[in-house]
Each structure stands twice: as structure tokens, then as C-alpha cells.
Amino acid sequence: MTPISIIRHPKERRSKCSLTPLEGREDIAFYKARENWSFDMSGFTVLALGAPELSVEDAGRPLLLLDSTWRLLPQLEACLYGEGVRRTLPAVATAYPRVSKIAEDPHGGLASVEALHLAKLLLGERDDSLLDSYYWRKTWLETLACAKLLG
Template sequence: MSLPSHPTIIVVHYKERRSKCTVEPLRHQPGFEFWKFPLKEPQALPNYIRLGIDGPPLSREDRKHGLLVLDATWKLASKMEAEFEDVPIRSLPVCQTAYPRNSKLFEDPSAGLATIEAIYVAYKILGYSLDGLLDEYRWQDEFLRINEDVLNAI
């Protein structure tokens, strides 16, 4: 398995608490760039695709593109999408999150994953190296267990 030819860009909302951020350990891995939202100025991302829920399925053919991932609560992420509406969306197969949720204000999407889970599934589909992605994810074993059939089918 290989690494992406473009860095994976993770845009983190300023209200996202780093202590709860599932992708925080990726800051030290090669191939990842972290941007803070809101951006100081708009960024052109002509050869990128964005992970989302309502797009065509992500496929191996998407390897030619870089991956853009928005990291925030679902409520905040929906507000971030407007800034990246020109970046085509790709969706992931339906998996269950292992990340414990406890929002009392709104309901998370049923197909919603923790950011690290979404990146793991995307990298598996794209044929990229999975080494180290889930090493520091507290719910790694549970995530892999409950999604074993889906992940094995990729």
C-alpha cells in the first residue's frame, strides 16, 4: 500500500477541542496538512475531493485527487461546507461509528463517522497505507469489530 500523492487536508473548526479531536495524532504523520477554520482567505483546491454524505461513492479512481476532510461537530461541519462547496463530494459506504456521542441538542447523521474513522475507510478504499492511522484511537478495536463485514468487502 502506498501514501497519497497529495497531502490529505484536514480543516479543523476553531471550536473543536483538541483533547477530543480524533485526528490530533495525525499531525505528526507525513502526508497530512491541518488548516484552521475559518480560513484567513479562500483556498483553491482544484484537484481535491471532499468527504461528505451526499456525494457519489468514493472509489479507487479517486486516487488521482487529494482528500479534503472537515473536522468538527456535525452541526459546525455543516456550516463549514459552504466555504468548500466547489470541492466535489464523495461518500463512504455505511459504517457505524464507535465514537460515543452524547449530543442533547441535535441528532447526528446515522451514517456519520468520527473523522479518524472516515479517513481510515477512505484510505482503505483508495488503497493507501493504513499504518498508524488508528493506533491512538481509543475505540479502534470496537470500530473495526462492528464494521468488519463492510471493511472486508472493500
């Protein structure tokens, strides 16, 4: 099972975060970024935009997910150092009905739990328990089925 590390931006609202129900799981380590804090991403697969697509060939490395709004993501990325392997997820429509009054999400922007679930699926470790508390679970799984990503 792939170890998972999640770094949250300090302004991320836990009450609205799709990953909050996963706190306490033994396979997921949560970190809260703060001033003068850094994280060594060496040896991790880091989910990022504009990178080669994640695949089962990336299995074997721990997974790093940055949990933030798109607007604040560069601040989290600035906390990282070392040589991680950046990978992106295929463009899949989110099931989360989000509306931002500040900025538009990039195409393929997913809820954090959707991104984590899809990453594990692409690594060959489907884990639907990640979605146990996700309100849009059924719609998300239907979206993945329509995209022929579920076996």
C-alpha cells in the same frame, strides 16, 4: 500515497478530536478555519454527505476532510471554493460512543479518524497506523470486518 488536508472548525475541541494524535505526520496538513479564510478545493476529493460513494477510482487526487461537529459543518463548507470532487462514505456504524445533547448525527456519522481511515481504505491505501492512538481501534476494525470492507 494520497496527500491529506484537514480543515478544522475553530470551535473544534482538539482535546476531544480523534485526529489530534495525527498532528505532525508528514502526509497530513492541518488547517484551522477562521474568519475571512478560504481554501481552494480544486483537484481534491472532498468527503461530503449526499454525494456519489468514494471508490478506488477516486485515487490520485488529494483528500480533503472537514473536521467539525455536524451542526457547524456548513460554516466550514462556506470557506471552500473551486471545483472539488465530492464523495461520500458508505454507511458504516461508528465505534465511537458519542452522545450529543444539541443535535442528532446523520446516519453513518463517523468519528473523524474513522472517516479518514475508511476513505484511505476505499482508495486502496489501507493505513491502520492512522488508528494507533484511537481508543476504539479494535471495535472499529471489527466493524469494518463485519461489513466486509477489510480484505
